[in-house]
Amino acid sequence: MAKFKGVREAFAAALTDLAVEGKDVYGVFPDSLSAMRAIAFGEKFPERYVECGIAEQCAVDVAAGMATTGAIPFVGSYAGFLTMRAGEQMRTFVGYTELNVKFAGFNAGCMGGEREGVTHQFYEDIAFVSSLPNFKIFTPADGNQMYHAVKIAADIVGPVYLRGGSGKEPTVFPEDAPFSPDGITVCKDYGTDAVILSCGHVLDRVIAAADLLKAQGINVTAADINILYGDNPAKILEVMAKTNLVVTVEDHNINGGLGSYISRLATENRPVRVKRIALEDYSESGAAKDLGDKEGFSPENICAVVAKTLGK
């Protein structure tokens, strides 16, 4: 297994390992090879590296065409350049036709695009992709999870959207922790005063919040949601059933992401109060920590939201 650090190197490492294993994978890049940390992949497998130039719409449809012949193309770029600029291509030529194309969208969230500013931060991608039938949405929290998510995506027949941030996110999962097929991994199980659910690179903050709350006598469960709008949310519902307060934390707009998904699960299955911490405006340039804190993702704020909502 190739060495990697963070979600981007993990993506490239998994793609490389898939090619080594003989999978018919291709990397389709709209001038994003280096941004995807995939230069080594391109050097090792030049025949599996497809350069489309700065042309995301073309790249997505080229991948669609390749998939009709049995190839497994991975299109890697920034989340919004795929899901917004080439969103219709993803819908009409991949989703509708159920083609076996995989998408890796990086710079997701304000912390994913950080210093680049709003043009290169994307907090709308899940809202869009979740409205496309046939797509699966994977939100790995760190590099180790991304590596496994890419490997699993390659084995699925049909479109998969993988969401990643900057690649500088903290590592939370051990290398060999599986990418949960249940869509949920419980990271802290201190109690059921509240359940805090997050997706993606804010997981370390949620875990820290659970520890802070414990010190205050509030015992919560903290869990990572790694598959959104999946086919079988039974395990997520099982965890949600233990509490009267669910708090969601996500580096995405408050509409259409994790909070929307969990609210839907709650209203359709077992009504429970859902408090959402997410973006409600465009962000700005800055260090990931500062941006995340501003949006309410600091452990202290998550902690305060839980305590206040519980009336403590």
Added chain:
Amino acid sequence: MEVNLKEMCRTVREDILTMIHAAGSGHPGGSLSSVEIMVALYFGDVMKVDAKNPDWNDRDRFILSKGHVAPVLYSVLARKGFFPVEELGTLRKFGSILQGHPHKAHTPGLECSAGSLGQGLSVANGIALAFKKLGTGQRVYCLMGDGELQEGQIWEAAMFAPQQKLDNVCAIVDYNHVQLDGTVEEIKSLDNLPARWNDFGWNVIEVDGHDVNALVHAFKLAALTKDRPSVLIAHTVKGKGVSFMEGDCNWHGNCPNAEQLAQALAEVRGATS
């Protein structure tokens, strides 16, 4: 099976008019301008396909980029034997295998969805690239409208194919000069169209888009071209074969009533060439 190509063109024109009338809506203008192109591809010994085995692995591929001319494609596929001709009467109706704009899952002989303009050439490039990597000799054909060349993605694809030396791609522009709201010239002109493609690195072949034998010859010339893709610029007339539709943007997406249908069919049947 020896097919009289001109006779087939007449039949396809009748199908187009009849099916759009039965559907109550559709796009006759661009369907009629593409008839000879489509007949040349499917009946002129140009494309390798097997109607009895639509998913035959070694087939050549046809990508319809201007998906609104589904009627001409459906007619040609039906006449080729991909599905019964009777299905043409179900166009655009609930439960039909013939969607208003094409979709692979519904109709035998299709490769993908089509209709959102500007995208087909990118898909064709992807298929052609995969064929190159597989080392098969299969060719990929892509029919575009002239109006849709106003879409930016066309030119993304126009840069991609020469860069990748995709000589197994043959694009066709149905250059009928008319789009939904008027003429291409008044809306966004394509002046010097052959030069534009040539500048992008394509082998350009200009051809009379209503001379089916000339089209067959042009496709064969394209197939002989190495190391770069070819584009046929087919000079055509929107609504070809029906006097009151010819060159009129109002027939881009309008349905003939019974009287208009009768006149149109009479003109098509009476045509000598």
